[in-house]
Amino acid sequence: MTILGHRDAALEACAARPLVVLTGAGLSTDSGIPDYRGPGAPARMPMTYQEFVGSPAAQQRYWARSHLGWSRMRRAEPNPGHLAVARLGAQLVITQNVDGLHERVGTPHLIALHGRIADVICLACRRTTPRAQLQERLAEANPGWVEAHAHVAARPDGDVDLDDTAGFVVPGCTGCGGVLKPDVVFFGENVPKPRVERCYAAVDALAAAGGALLVAGSSLTVMSGLRFVRRAARLGVDVVIVNRGVTRGDPLATYRVDAGTSEWLTALADLRSPA
Numbered sequence: 001m002t003i004l005g006h007r008d009a010a011l012e013a014c015a016a017r018p019l020v021v022l023t024g025a026g027l028s029t030d031s032g033i034p035d036y037r038g039p040g041a042p043a044r045m046p047m048t049y050q051e052f053v054g055s056p057a058a059q060q061r062y063w064a065r066s067h068l069g070w071s072r073m074r075r076a077e078p079n080p081g082h083l084a085v086a087r088l089g090a091q092l093v094i095t096q097n098v099d100g101l102h103e104r105v106g107t108p109h110l111i112a113l114h115g116r117i118a119d120v121i122c123l124a125c126r127r128t129t130p131r132a133q134l135q136e137r138l139a140e141a142n143p144g145w146v147e148a149h150a151h152v153a154a155r156p157d158g159d160v161d162l163d164d165t166a167g168f169v170v171p172g173c174t175g176c177g178g179v180l181k182p183d184v185v186f187f188g189e190n191v192p193k194p195r196v197e198r199c200y201a202a203v204d205a206l207a208a209a210g211g212a213l214l215v216a217g218s219s220l221t222v223m224s225g226l227r228f229v230r231r232a233a234r235l236g237v238d239v240v241i242v243n244r245g246v247t248r249g250d251p252l253a254t255y256r257v258d259a260g261t262s263e264w265l266t267a268l269a270d271l272r273s274p275a
């Protein structure tokens with residue numbers, strides 16, 4: 001049975017047990033990065049993997065928007081929620097976010113389930129390079145683009161609301177000339193199997209250790225995160241969900257707190273590692 005709204009009971013349930021933490025876009029909203037499905041968020045249709053690889057026009061549209069969005073996202077700073085997660089001493093932290101903010105605060109035992117937008121991969125030779133290098137090349141190839149579109153609204157995952165991307169120049173891989181893609185898992189693309197297996201193993205270990213799975217800031221709308229909640233519930237592991245608004249995992253939760261993540265996670269970190 002799910003216990004709704006019991007903030008302190010949920011804290012107590014996580015205070016002294018082994019934890020696996022699953023974080024989503026709601027954790028980064030306090031850093032100024034919008035989420036996909038939080039209360040009041042507009043409907044968003046992210047580009048799919050099939051769209052991206054399907055045509056040069058789609059690649060142009062993606063990189064034109066991402067060039068603008070990345071120039072903003074890379075200035076985002078970790079918030080108290082990120083700092084708190086790093087202090088929890090979790091067995092594993094699984095993040096669905098690609099913004100790199102968990103990495104910025106040195107979160108131990110971290111799996112970036114969907115990759116990191118700070119990395120770029122060539123679809124031909126599979127060479128990986130820093131996004132900062134590509135950003136410089138995009139700026140050189142498209143002078144004035146960022147300044148001319150400073151008014152457009154930001155979207156999650158380093159994207160912006162922009163329809164007219166004609167004329168944007170997209171350079172290829174410096175090694176082979178191939179198509180460049182952010183090293184993240186697009187919608188319609190599979191998470192690499194070793195990452196999934198490591199996450200499953202950590203959830204399985206909770207069952208033997210009497211631990212709990214803590215979900216922070218995720219609507220669990222997509223299966224890539226929900227599958228770990230389902231696995232935990234099937235094994236009898238307590239599931240604690242802290243999120244603004246309903247989630248797809250609510251029927252499986254032991255405790256469900258409708259709240260932002262920064263304050264609640266900070267309180268939990270203080271309980272687990274008092275100063």
